[in-house]
Amino acid sequence: MKVVVAGASAAGLATVEALRRKGFDGELTLLGADARLPYDRPPLSKQVLSGAWAPERAQLRTAAVLSSLDVHLLLDDPAAGLHAGTRTVRTASGRELAADAVVVATGVRPRRFPGQDGLAGVHVLRTLEDALALRAGLRAAERLVVVGDGVLGAEIAATARSLGVDVTLAGPQKFPLESQFGPFVGGLLTALHTAHGVRLRLGTAVTGLDARHGRVTGVRLDGGEVLPADVVVVAIGSDPVTGWLDGSGLTCENGVVCDSRCRAAPGVYAAGDVARWHHEGLDALLRLENRTNATEQAMAVAGSILGEDRPYVPVPYFWTDQYDVKIQVHGVLHPAAEVSVVDGDPAAGRFVARYRRDGATVGVLGWNMPKQTRLRRPEVAETLTRVHCGGTV
Ligand SMILES: Cc1cc2nc3c(=O)[nH]c(=O)nc-3n(C[C@H](O)[C@H](O)[C@H](O)COP(=O)(O)OP(=O)(O)OC[C@H]3O[C@@H](n4cnc5c(N)ncnc54)[C@H](O)[C@@H]3O)c2cc1C
CATH class of the missing domain: 3.50.50.60 (FAD/NAD(P)-binding domain)
Structure with a gap:
């Protein structure tokens, strides 16, 4: 075979x-x-x-x-x-x-903006070559604008800040990762990035890039404002x-x-x-x-x-690290889910949040509490592995 x-x-x-x-x-x-x-x-x-x-x-x-x-x-x-x-x-x-x-x-x-290819100072991040090129760009950068308020954009903003770069994060959502985590955790991420000196220009669509002599000079927002930049990362999905x-x-x-x-x-x-x-x-x-x-x-x-006749029915899991915060997610979070803190305390920088829809736990999110978050995974598994649960998630 x-x-x-x-x-x-x-x-x-x-x-x-x-x-x-x-x-x-x-x-x-x-x-x-x-x-x-x-x-x-x-x-x-x-x-x-x-x-x-x-x-x-x-x-x-x-x-x-x-x-x-x-x-x-x-x-x-x-x-x-x-x-x-x-x-x-x-x-x-x-x-x-x-x-x-x-x-x-x-x-x-990665998705790209029309016209971004060939423009010096504009990056995407998917491959090792992309990471090395961006790292070299950041070493010489004065002002980085990250276009994209999802998980990749937020991670890049955090890493660039740790290198001392001036960072602005731009995107259409009200909070970073709002469409994945909802407004409660999105609000905490806003506070986290702001505390580390990232300027957030959220709630406004980015309409294009400005350039001079083949090099990016800024990011244009809906409404006409231009965010000056010598390095831009486009992280708008893939x-x-x-x-x-x-x-x-x-x-x-x-x-x-x-x-x-x-x-x-x-x-x-x-x-x-x-x-x-x-x-x-x-x-x-x-x-x-x-x-x-x-x-x-x-x-x-x-x-x-090899002939095992079994459906693939996982409880999705992912993590993201931003500054000293490690977030783990088990399940499928929904921005409209009902969110409650079930362990720890957001004010203390450690907690577990449970996401519920129609009375069922569809996900748990841990903020610097990996073990306690994992302990709640069976609750999510019960919902997600229930065959044909009727689209409650
Ligand atoms: C910067 C970055 C950070 C991430 N951080 C996290 C994280 O913190 N937590 C998390 O859970 N996930 C994270 N992810 C996501 C995770 O890395 C991906 O889910 C994972 O890499 C998917 O693996 P894959 O093999 O399906 O796809 P890929 O890793 O994209 O691999 C696909 C491969 O196929 C090759 N290929 C493409 N076209 C062809 C072709 N025609 N013929 C042959 N080969 C081809 C590509 O070159 C590539 O090597 C991150 C992703 C990125 C880019």
């Missing part, structure tokens, strides 16, 4: 590792667009950007461990097409890789990398659409940020962009390939 995995990062690597762990002794190919050995992304906005880690430390496995997996690692050769019927992947260099099972693990790519699947016959709508076994077509699966699968507990299609899902979904896909 042959398996080809497209995308040599968190989900792709976890798929081949899980296959070997489960006893798969067939032929494995891991195909990557990047020339680098697989590396991890969460440190890119934290330890790598701050300089606390050398870039090599983000590498997921040593060359020796990778070679022990007995996998054909084909790097710097992106998948360029898929024939789902014959499960054949065509690569940019012209390889034709036929397999019994194909796994799509090609992740997402899109699944599915263009290479055009014409494959797979359904790609905000990700590769899969059934509850993470199967997009007979013998074709998807895992990680690119996968939008049917979560049976929620009875809804879900796509998660977080590190834990990349590993857990890869393990589920490996199981499906």
Whole structure:
């Protein structure tokens, strides 16, 4: 039996590792667009950007461990097409890789502003090269504007402040991460960033970038105001990398659409940020962009390939680190959920908040209280793994 995995990062690597762990002794190919050995992304906005880690430390496995997996690692050769019927992947260099099972693990790519490409001083953050370029930019920066009030924008603002850079965070929401965490925790994040000297220009859409002689000079807000900047990071979300699947016959709508076994077509699966699968507990299609899902979904896909007939029904989990605050989230938070503090005290900088909808706990969020937050996970699991809970989340 042959398996080809497209995308040599968190989900792709976890798929081949899980296959070997489960006893798969067939032929494995891991195909990557990047020339680098697989590396991890969460440190890119934290330890790598701050300089606390050398870039090599983000590498997921040593060359020796990778070679022990007995996998054909084909790097710097992106998948360029898929024939789902014959499960054949065509690569940019012209390889034709036929397999019994194909796994799509090609992740997402950052959204951009029209006209930002080629403008000096403007960055996105997805790859190690992006992190190193931004770090070099920040070293010489006087004024950074982060466009994007989501988790990535907030983390970049925090790391840049720790480097002493003057930072303004701009975005359309009233509070950072409001659409994910709601106004209560969003308000606490506002206070946190303000206390660390970040200027928040929220509640206003960014309409474009100003430039002179090919270099960014500012960020234009709705209403005409311009925020001066010599470095700008655009962190306005990402899109699944599915263009290479055009014409494959797979359904790609905000990700590769899969059934509850993470199967997009007979013998074709998807895992990680690119996968939008049917979560049976929620009875809804879900796509998660977080590190834990990349590993857990890869393990589920490996199981499906080997004939385990089990739905993938995780309790989503992610974390974010900003300054000295570590936030953990179990479940699916909803901004309109009813939020109550069930442990600790926000004023003391440590608490657990429970998110409830229609009387059911849909998520818990911990602020510097990881253990106590984890203890409440079963409450969330009870709601999210209840089969066909009727869309209460
Ligand atoms: C800066 C940053 C910080 C983050 N911090 C956190 C955090 O604190 N907590 C958390 O839970 N999550 C965090 N995440 C999210 C987490 O890193 C992702 O969810 C995870 O990397 C997803 O893994 P993946 O393998 O699905 O996708 P990716 O990591 O995006 O990997 C996809 C791979 O596919 C390759 N590829 C693309 N196109 C092709 C092609 N055509 N052929 C072959 N290969 C291709 C890409 O080069 C890439 O290597 C962060 C992400 C970023 C960018």
